[in-house]
């Protein structure tokens with residue numbers, strides 16, 4: 184759906200050269216909810232501005248379906264832009280216009296009858312559950328309601344792609360959850376591809392099936408969200424995926440294993456199985472089991488303790504790792 188190749192954006196400011204995007208390659212499939220996460224200054228806004236051509240990149244390609252949108256100008260560009268909706272952190276609503284008029288605005292730029300515009304606006308208001316606010320002005324809406332208007336407006340032209348630039352960063356956690364659920368629902372119902380720009384991993388975990396981490400204008404890693412959360416943590420991405428560490432005040436008393444529970448495996452009582460089978464003691468040192476969309480995944484740091492008088496019954500580590508592997512639990516010996 185969207186293929187970004189070797190995208191570079193260089194800003195020149197007086198004698199300064201800033202490489203905001205440095206050879207970005209991304210492959211976003213139709214229907215993906217694709218998260219792009221990075222710290223402040225990573226290049227997220229520059230990327231989104233290049234995708235909707237607010238800004239021209241210095242070099243590279245952006246293909247939407249089979250069209251390189253960087254080669255488009257004039258009418259062809261305007262038409263391509265209609266297929267890309269956008270929602271913003273600060274909603275960008277017209278304050279002097281009602282909710283109805285804000286949503287009708289992009290429709291009025293097309294040659295539609297009054298009735299067609301009306302029917303479309305009312306259908307969108309129903310979708311975002313704001314029919315009771317039809318004639319309200321933005322100033323009288325909550326943040327969540329404003330973003331619902333923003334979403335309805337972005338959907339007005341039936342886009343195939345929706346760019347969400349920090350769409351929930353100005354909202355409280357409960358409203359954030361509601362807006363994210365609405366976005367997920369819209370993506371499923373209309374088959375819209377969502378590109379979600381955020382600095383919050385919670386947003387990625389809640390709705391994104393794919394994720395790319397952007398740092399200093401480069402993609403550090405991209406892939407399936409749950410797979411990245413359950414693969415071996417690399418130093419460079421540790422900050423984003425979190426780390427499970429033993430409290431430093433606990434002395435090492437046995438063999439420490441870091442268990443990673445991939446899809447489905449966290450549902451089984453694997454630790455009690457090991458305890459029963461091998462008559463070992465297991466101490467849980469730290470853990471982080473969580474829900475990523477509909478999957479339960481996570482990491483657990485445990486220590487295997489030999490029982491007094493039963494030392495000879497301690498299983499070999501290989502035997503144990505094999506059992507864990509057979510249950511889809513990745514185990515790494517830490518100490």
Ligand SMILES: Nc1ncnc2c1ncn2[C@@H]1O[C@H](COP(=O)(O)OP(=O)(O)OP(=O)(O)O)[C@@H](O)[C@H]1O
Nearest residue numbers: 194196201203221222223224225226227228229230
């Ligand atoms: N118009 C501009 N002129 C000059 N430098 C810019 C411009 N826009 C962005 N930059 C620089 O490019 C780099 C990437 O900025 P960008 O806004 O794309 O990052 P970001 O990840 O969106 O950050 P934030 O989360 O803080 O919005 C930064 O060093 C920034 O200072």
